[in-house]
Amino acid sequence: MPYVVGYPRIGEKRELKFALEKYWRGETSLNELEEVAKELRARHWNYQKEAGIEYISSNDFSYYDQMIDMIVMLGAEPQEYKDLEGIDRYFVMARGDQNHKALPMTKWFNTNYHYFVPQLRKDMEFALNLQKPLNEFKEAKALGIETKVNLIGPVTFLSLSRTIDGSDPLDLLPRVLPIYKEAMEGLKEAGVKMVQFDEPALVKDPTQKQLEAIKQAYKVIPTKGIESYIVTYFEHANEVVEQLIDTPISGIGLDFVHGPKNIQSVEEIAKSGKKLIAGVVDGRNIWVSDIDKKVQFLQELPIEKDQVIVSTSCSLLHVPYTLAYEKKLDSNIKSWLAFTNEKLAELRLIDKLYRGKEIGEDRELLEANKAANETRKSSLQIHNKAVQERLANLKPEEKERQMRGEERLPLQREILGYPMLPTTTIGSFPQTSEVRKLRRDYKEGKISQEEYKAKIKEMIRYCVNVQEDIGLDVLVHGEFERNDMVEYFGQMLSGVAFSENGWVQSYGSRCVKPPIIYGDVSRPAPMTVEWITYAQSLTDKPMKGMLTGPVTMLNWSFVRDDLDRELVYKQMALAIADEVRDLQDAGIKVIQVDEAAFKEGYPLRSENRNEYERVAVESFKISTAPARPKTQIHTHMCYSDFNDIMPTIDAMDADVISIETARNGNRLLEAFRNYHYKKEVGAGVYDIHSPRIPSKEELIAQIEDRLKVFPARLLWINPDCGLKTRRWEEVIPALTNMVEATKDVRSRIVKL
Numbered sequence: 246m247p248y249v250v251g252y253p254r255i256g257e258k259r260e261l262k263f264a265l266e267k268y269w270r271g272e273t274s275l276n277e278l279e280e281v282a283k284e285l286r287a288r289h290w291n292y293q294k295e296a297g298i299e300y301i302s303s304n305d306f307s308y309y310d311q312m313i314d315m316i317v318m319l320g321a322e323p324q325e326y327k328d329l330e331g332i333d334r335y336f337v338m339a340r341g342d343q344n345h346k347a348l349p350m351t352k353w354f355n356t357n358y359h360y361f362v363p364q365l366r367k368d369m370e371f372a373l374n375l376q377k378p379l380n381e382f383k384e385a386k387a388l389g390i391e392t393k394v395n396l397i398g399p400v401t402f403l404s405l406s407r408t409i410d411g412s413d414p415l416d417l418l419p420r421v422l423p424i425y426k427e428a429m430e431g432l433k434e435a436g437v438k439m440v441q442f443d444e445p446a447l448v449k450d451p452t453q454k455q456l457e458a459i460k461q462a463y464k465v466i467p468t469k470g471i472e473s474y475i476v477t478y479f480e481h482a483n484e485v486v487e488q489l490i491d492t493p494i495s496g497i498g499l500d501f502v503h504g505p506k507n508i509q510s511v512e513e514i515a516k517s518g519k520k521l522i523a524g525v526v527d528g529r530n531i532w533v534s535d536i537d538k539k540v541q542f543l544q545e546l547p548i549e550k551d552q553v554i555v556s557t558s559c560s561l562l563h564v565p566y567t568l569a570y571e572k573k574l575d576s577n578i579k580s581w582l583a584f585t586n587e588k589l590a591e592l593r594l595i596d597k598l599y600r601g602k603e604i605g606e607d608r609e610l611l612e613a614n615k616a617a618n619e620t621r622k623s624s625l626q627i628h629n630k631a632v633q634e635r636l637a638n639l640k641p642e643e644k645e646r647q648m649r650g651e652e653r654l655p656l657q658r659e660i661l662g663y664p665m666l667p668t669t670t671i672g673s674f675p676q677t678s679e680v681r682k683l684r685r686d687y688k689e690g691k692i693s694q695e696e697y698k699a700k701i702k703e704m705i706r707y708c709v710n711v712q713e714d715i716g717l718d719v720l721v722h723g724e725f726e727r728n729d730m731v732e733y734f735g736q737m738l739s740g741v742a743f744s745e746n747g748w749v750q751s752y753g754s755r756c757v758k759p760p761i762i763y764g765d766v767s768r769p770a771p772m773t774v775e776w777i778t779y780a781q782s783l784t785d786k787p788m789k790g791m792l793t794g795p796v797t798m799l800n801w802s803f804v805r806d807d808l809d810r811e812l813v814y815k816q817m818a819l820a821i822a823d824e825v826r827d828l829q830d831a832g833i834k835v836i837q838v839d840e841a842a843f844k845e846g847y848p849l850r851s852e853n854r855n856e857y858e859r860v861a862v863e864s865f866k867i868s869t870a871p872a873r874p875k876t877q878i879h880t881h882m883c884y885s886d887f888n889d890i891m892p893t894i895d896a897m898d899a900d901v902i903s904i905e906t907a908r909n910g911n912r913l914l915e916a917f918r919n920y921h922y923k924k925e926v927g928a929g930v931y932d933i934h935s936p937r938i939p940s941k942e943e944l945i946a947q948i949e950d951r952l953k954v955f956p957a958r959l960l961w962i963n964p965d966c967g968l969k970t971r972r973w974e975e976v977i978p979a980l981t982n983m984v985e986a987t988k989d990v991r992s993r994i995v996k997l
């Protein structure tokens with residue numbers, strides 16, 4: 246009786262993405278969008294049913310984000326959206342419009358999924374809106390599928406929220422509990438038998454207050470006639486188990502893949518008589534399970550079999566749908582992989598073997614699984630001696646730059662000659678449908694390489710001209726040749742494979758196709774030099790070369806689990822170092838090594854942080870070590886809070902760092918106020934996730950806010966992040982306002 250914590254929703258062909266985007270462009274009606282959503286839900290329920298999954302979820306679907314769904318369910322929409330209603334309000338909270346900012350967005354734990362942060366107030370009134378969970382439950386029921394209803398639990402919901410008045414969101418628990426209770430009554434009335442409460446927040450070093458909150462919550466919420474299951478994931482949750490053990494809940498979900506210490510809680514659960522939802526199939530990675538090992542693991546757990554429910558480690562939201570469309574993937578590599586639907590089969594098989602049932606037709610699957618695990622250990626496709634030896638014998642100058650940052654910067658300023666408050670962008674410019682079509686045509690062989698290159702160069706020329714006209718100081722080529730900042734590089738590296746259809750939702754309608762790092766990594770040939778040098782040839786202004794850093798490459802990839810992760814990071818770092826050297830040799834004087842996902846790889850438990858930071862910093866430094874003192878290294882980070890890692894950011898030793906700042910209401914500035922940072926910083930002056938065009942006045946205010954924290958000599962002016970999701974009609978006026986605002990502030994500083 247296998248259990249799936251949650252199923253992805255974007256569709257195996259990204260149907261939801263395309264339907265959403267059409268709807269937003271006004272090309273289809275709400276009705277048509279709803280039809281697509283309904284079809285997807287039905288399909289996903291049926292897949293799970295056919296695969297023999299017993300515990301199937303409803304309400305794991307979302308038009309945009311499950312946290313926004315919870316905001317709606319709890320009636321927690323912020324005041325500023327109250328002029329709107331229904332689906333319009335929903336999408337404006339997610340995406341913003343001319344009159345509204347979007348809700349802030351941030352990482353869902355250490356995944357590459359992003360959720361929207363509820364904005365609460367200490368005196369707010371919640372009100373239940375149960376429509377969505379109810380409808381989806383009934384919809385499944387009409388198809389003959391009895392689902393559990395997934396809700397984000399109150400402690401996690403509040404822990405992931407912010408308040409606009411600085412109060413602790415957790416203080417709102419007494420106000421939300423009655424709403425959850427009322428929800429239970431409503432669900433019960435509709436015939437729901439089981440509710441899953443996701444409570445992953447407490448795997449991150451839970452506070453005493455959170456622990457008390459979870460106990461209080463689940464004394465109140467469970468309701469006769471419905472079973473309440475509390476699931477945790479991504480780390481161990483021993484403290485949570487302790488709190489829940491004498492509450493009236495029916496079962497607890499533990500992630501044994503990413504939280505090995507969870508084993509320590511099994512006996513306690515066994516004694517309590519509650520069910521253990523045993524997360525053994527990895528919901529975060531794509532390697533085939535070693536079925537025999539998983540079965541053995543389950544058998545050794547100190548708990549009766551009838552108390553155990555075999556489960557995924559977390560929602561399958563974080564892995565692609567199916568290998569069924571992978572026609573080009575090397576057959577060996579493919580045999581080492583399991584996406585969502587293949588994981589369903591693994592679950593079924595593990596469950597059967599664990600319970601000593603006939604495996605019947607699954608015999609073949611078991612044989613294939615054994616073979617895959619064998620070949621993976623010995624395959625020559627994986628092991629590359631040259632890469633291993635190079636890494637084992639690094640010289641000091643290959644590990645880090647030799648001159649200190651504060652000494653390098655004056656040399657760079659002189660060579661590059663940029664003014665005070667230099668303006669730049671983060672790299673990408675609009676990815677129009679024209680650009681995407683061009684890349685697609687090239688990929689499908691419809692146009693020649695010559696034609697492709699000529700067209701890309703035309704776009705680069707346009708982009709450089711636009712930036713010159715606007716008057717930016719350090720230019721970029723625009724990244725038109727890139728579909729995605731990680732995929733683009735992954736495709737040119739050895740040891741990295743690509744699926745054709747392995748899409749994973751990043752946020753809303755955005756998906757990424759993470760590279761699959763299956764073997765030792767190296768860079769056979771230059772990856773960006775032709776584009777960047779072409780762009781540089783068009784202008785006298787410095788052209789910033791644009792690379793993705795080793796930490797981000799791994800954090801946004803599916804990483805092999807058969808080699809120490811530190812070695813994989815450093816192999817990647819060497820591959821990027823080769824590119825830095827080549828760009829520099831080709832005359833490029835500014836190189837940005839993006840580490841957008843630096844923070845996201847952080848371990849959830851503080852006990853593991855130092856080790857992560859050490860490896861991440863060492864890897865970044867290896868990747869930039871070839872840069873001479875006069876070559877200016879930029880890095881860029883976004884999506885997360887950086888307030889607590891200033892010393893680590895400093896240790897990365899980049900000359901200039903640009904960080905997403907505006908999107909989170911300038912909270913980041915606080916971190917710099919308290920930290921004596923001596924290198925240069927671009928604290929993003931406007932959020933790029935919304936089509937809203939910031940006015941010159943707003944931008945002046947933003948720059949002035951930053952000047953209260955940074956000396957003018959160290960401050961760069963740039964948007965929060967790359968502009969690829971925006972349109973030229975938005976980008977040109979926004980950047981023009983940014984440059985005008987900068988000039989205005991500059992002129993006043995100079996006068997002072």
Ligand code: GLN
Pocket residue numbers: 671672673724730791839841881882883966967968969
């Ligand atoms: N250089 C990349 C871009 O501008 C950085 C993207 C990111 O930080 N997510 O698109």
Ligand code: ZN
Pocket residue numbers: 671841881882883884905965966967
């Ligand atoms: Zn960014």
